[in-house]
Amino acid sequence: MEENMEHANLNVLFQEKRQQLNHFASQFTNDYDEKEDLVQETFIRALKSVHNFINDPKLMTWLYVIMKNIYINQYRREKRKHLIYEEYIHTDYFNSVSKNLNEDKMIQDDIQKALASVSADNAEIFKLYLDGYKYHEIAEAFNLPEGTVKSRIHQTRKTLQQKLKMYQQS
Structure with missing residues (x-):
């Protein structure tokens, strides 16, 4: 019962913050699907430690940093994938x-x-x-x-x- 209430509280919290996170995602990409993926991945990663930040006034800063790091890591992965593809396929x-x-x-x-x-x-x-x-x-x-x-x-x-x-x- 208590666990269900905690999940409901997290769901409400994430719904409240979704619009702000969509705005943050717009700084990284204009593609709708990529923005949605970025917001979803941010929520997934945040779940691990959200209990530490639930009432913290720096919650959005923390979520923004998570999102930025996800975007940077994805960019690096794509760049590395391209380089490796070039190394193995086109060189x-x-x-x-x-x-x-x-x-x-x-x-x-x-x-x-x-x-x-x-x-x-x-x-x-x-x-x-x-x-x-x-x-x-x-x-x-x-x-x-x-x-x-x-x-x-x-x-x-x-x-x-x-x-x-x-x-x-x-």
Whole structure:
């Protein structure tokens, strides 16, 4: 009963703050869907510690900082994803000069097969890395030491290079 009341109070609090958060999100993007995602992700992250700020006059400042950090991390992930994509798909690493869609599909299929050849955990760790997550974030998610995560990413990268060596230019 008490837990349900707490959830109801949080729901009311978040509904009250939604308009302000939408305004904050407008500072980062004009895309409606991206703004909604940013507000939702802010609420999700805030739930972990909202009890510390519920009656704090700095609640909106705290929520704004969360939102800003989410936006910055997403920007970095997209940038890293683009750089990694360029490294693995459009640079000298792969001989993908042809714009033929069938060839591109074949390359994508080969990448997926190579990724499927590593353990499911290592594949997931590598995908998170490609998505821009930091080593410490991945380590926390998998309850592993950061060094283990770095080693697994390195090993997965080496395995993929070996399995995809046919695309390397001489």
